[in-house]
Amino acid sequence: MTTESTIQFTPERLAEAKEIIARYPEGRQKSALLPLLHLMQEQEGWTSTEGMDYIARMLDIQPIEVYEVATFYTMYHVQPVGKHVIEYCRTGPCCLMGGDDVLAHLKQRLSIETGQTTVDGQFTLKEVECLAACGMGPVFQVREQYYTHLTNDRVDEIIDELSKQA
Amino acid sequence: MTKKILTEHINVPGIDTFDVYRQQGGYTAVEKALKTMTPDEIVEEVKKAGVRGRGGAGFPMGMKWSYLAKPEGVPRYLVCNADESEPGTFKDHYLMKHIPHLLIEGMIVSSFALGANKSFIYVRGELMYVIRILEKAIAEAKAKGFLGKNILGSGYDLELVVQPGGGAYICGEETALLESLEGKRGNPRNKPPFPAVKGLYQCPTVVNNVESIATTSWIINNGGDAYAAIGVGRSTGTKLISASGHMRKPGVYEIELGLPVEDFIYADEWCGGIRPGHKFKALVAGGSSVPILPANLALTLANGEKRLMSYESLSDGGFATGTMLGSGGFILFDETSCIVRNTWNFSRFYHHESCGQCSPCREGTGWMEKVLHRIEHGHGHQHDIDLLVDVSKKIEGNTICPLGDAAAWPVASAIRHFRDEFQWHIDHPTEATQPGAVYRGEMALV
Ligand SMILES: Cc1cc2nc3c(=O)[nH]c(=O)nc-3n(C[C@H](O)[C@H](O)[C@H](O)COP(=O)(O)O)c2cc1C
Numbered sequence: 001m002t003t004e005s006t007i008q009f010t011p012e013r014l015a016e017a018k019e020i021i022a023r024y025p026e027g028r029q030k031s032a033l034l035p036l037l038h039l040m041q042e043q044e045g046w047t048s049t050e051g052m053d054y055i056a057r058m059l060d061i062q063p064i065e066v067y068e069v070a071t072f073y074t075m076y077h078v079q080p081v082g083k084h085v086i087e088y089c090r091t092g093p094c095c096l097m098g099g100d101d102v103l104a105h106l107k108q109r110l111s112i113e114t115g116q117t118t119v120d121g122q123f124t125l126k127e128v129e130c131l132a133a134c135g136m137g138p139v140f141q142v143r144e145q146y147y148t149h150l151t152n153d154r155v156d157e158i159i160d161e162l163s164k165q166a
Numbered sequence: 167m168t169k170k171i172l173t174e175h176i177n178v179p180g181i182d183t184f185d186v187y188r189q190q191g192g193y194t195a196v197e198k199a200l201k202t203m204t205p206d207e208i209v210e211e212v213k214k215a216g217v218r219g220r221g222g223a224g225f226p227m228g229m230k231w232s233y234l235a236k237p238e239g240v241p242r243y244l245v246c247n248a249d250e251s252e253p254g255t256f257k258d259h260y261l262m263k264h265i266p267h268l269l270i271e272g273m274i275v276s277s278f279a280l281g282a283n284k285s286f287i288y289v290r291g292e293l294m295y296v297i298r299i300l301e302k303a304i305a306e307a308k309a310k311g312f313l314g315k316n317i318l319g320s321g322y323d324l325e326l327v328v329q330p331g332g333g334a335y336i337c338g339e340e341t342a343l344l345e346s347l348e349g350k351r352g353n354p355r356n357k358p359p360f361p362a363v364k365g366l367y368q369c370p371t372v373v374n375n376v377e378s379i380a381t382t383s384w385i386i387n388n389g390g391d392a393y394a395a396i397g398v399g400r401s402t403g404t405k406l407i408s409a410s411g412h413m414r415k416p417g418v419y420e421i422e423l424g425l426p427v428e429d430f431i432y433a434d435e436w437c438g439g440i441r442p443g444h445k446f447k448a449l450v451a452g453g454s455s456v457p458i459l460p461a462n463l464a465l466t467l468a469n470g471e472k473r474l475m476s477y478e479s480l481s482d483g484g485f486a487t488g489t490m491l492g493s494g495g496f497i498l499f500d501e502t503s504c505i506v507r508n509t510w511n512f513s514r515f516y517h518h519e520s521c522g523q524c525s526p527c528r529e530g531t532g533w534m535e536k537v538l539h540r541i542e543h544g545h546g547h548q549h550d551i552d553l554l555v556d557v558s559k560k561i562e563g564n565t566i567c568p569l570g571d572a573a574a575w576p577v578a579s580a581i582r583h584f585r586d587e588f589q590w591h592i593d594h595p596t597e598a599t600q601p602g603a604v605y606r607g608e609m610a611l612v
């Protein structure tokens with residue numbers, strides 16, 4: 001059963017979604033699933049059941065085909081998240097550059113543990129695996145932006161900047 | 167200065183634009199290939215070049231291309247693997263970000279050689295900003311007549327599609343990548359059938375790494391023999407090395423294969439030595455999956471000769487004293503690094519990234535992580551080291567895809583070469599769990 005959806009793409013995103021679906025050969029529209037989930041998350045901030053059901057209808061596939069994909073891949077937030085999701089690289093090469101200490105500082109600064117959201121709803125902290133920027137570690141990502149060569153001071157600056165964003 | 171094939175123009179201002187790339191000689195390979203060569207002639211040049219897959223497995227690219235099935239009336243696909251998720255590897259990211267047209271040009275000539283009219287570049291989803299760079303480059307190339315219908319009047323049509331992943335290391339494995347590209351979970355397929363026969367949408371498909379495809383323009387322009395003249399023995403050409411960890415200058419370097427490991431680490435042209443005041447302890451030469459080596463074995467072969475940056479020299483000695491070139495993720499550890507902690511970190515990675523289809527991998531990676539976690543955190547048991555060796559052996563060779571091996575090797579090699587360090591953690595838990603504590607016993611630092 002699909003839920004009656006209140007969520008839909010904005011007109012611009014709908015146009016983009018149609019263009020994405022048209023990229024694949026006839027009958028292979030399911031290939032658009034990962035890109036459309038990204039598009040939905042970009043719009044809504046996370047990947048809700050309503051959003052997934054909407055995409056299932058758009059691609060003419062079963063909702064379960066969307067859920068099983070969204071939960072397999074780590075980038076889709078299937079629970080609500082804060083305004084800024086910090087995806088912090090926890091893998092070996094970044095740790096060699098002091099990644100563990102900077103992560104500890106970040107947690108202290110935000111007063112949250114990994115997986116939690118700050119009480120004001122501004123920040124969610126996630127730990128992720130290698131982001132393919134190991135020579136510039138420690139590294140985290142917020143949406144499309146990479147922040148590299150992190151130090152405690154640099155983390156404070158970034159959090160200050162992001163907090164100011166409307 | 168060593169020969170640069172991929173990165174010669176990478177620092178030219180504006181090289182990410184079509185016009186500047188073209189001024190530097192870009193897209194001449196497309197003109198030459200489409201106007202003067204047949205697809206088979208291109209495959210022949212790539213074979214002569216001897217270039218081996220740069221994604222990790224090192225399989226000869228020309229040979230892979232020649233295996234592609236060509237049934238009548240069935241489309242063929244080229245898929246570029248830009249999933250780059252092997253810890254320690256960041257060269258494809260660097261190349262695509264700075265010089266996107268090099269990949270686009272390579273995709274055009276490679277697609278033409280394989281007879282593909284729709285080709286895909288599958289980029290890990292975290293690199294969304296790079297996807298936008300590639301899409302802009304594709305739009306530019308299309309506007310100039312290098313993509314789309316009837317390219318340069320040759321009658322050849324090609325569309326390029328950039329596909330984002332969703333965050334999953336396993337999608338770098340080529341059959342998992344194809345599943346993902348079809349909009350499914352990234353579960354690797356059983357082989358055979360190989361992608362060359364049944365790949366994307368069950369059609370014949372070639373999957374190649376970004377760096378592999380990027381070499382083709384130079385090969386077309388200069389010939390396969392000229393490419394094969396660079397490098398050493400069966401390790402022809404140049405290789406991008408992603409250098410991270412405790413060297414003075416981490417970064418991406420293009421080297422001629424055959425460069426001594428020692429020169430790569432110590433010469434100013436490359437890593438510039440170990441960071442000041444520290445000593446060289448260990449090396450992971452080819453991404454997190456390959457066996458770790460202590461400094462002395464990283465620099466010299468068992469017979470005392472210098473070890474070289476090549477497929478053959480790095481694997482000299484087998485797993486007893488050697489390792490692998492892999493993806494070229496070169497991670498250097500100085501004496502402040504705890505091998506137990508790093509091994510636990512890597513095993514957590516593989517456990518997290520296992521797709522869960524085969525029990526030796528799903529259960530074994532979890533078990534290894536758990537045991538390593540307890541050793542690292544001061545709760546190790548006396549039999550744990552043997553237990554780890556045993557579990558790693560049960561995973562190796564018993565899984566659908568090579569992620570199982572990739573998870574087993576780092577653990578087995580760390581124990582092979584640093585067993586005393588593991589034992590010290592078990593025997594001295596209080597000392598070993600102090601902040602920053604590292605084993606300082608007998609070992610060969612350089
Ligand atoms: C777990 C796993 C992860 C892999 N990740 C990548 C990757 O991120 N990029 C890549 O090019 N190849 C990766 N490979 C290798 C691919 O399966 C495949 O061999 C490669 O893309 C072929 O291209 P090449 O011959 O040009 O190297 C991975 C393999 C495995 C088993």
Ligand code: SF4
Nearest residue numbers: 521523524527565567
């Ligand atoms: S080896 Fe691991 S990652 Fe590969 S198919 Fe089996 S369970 Fe999945």
Ligand code: FES
Nearest residue numbers: 089094131133134
């Ligand atoms: S280990 Fe952090 S980016 Fe690779």
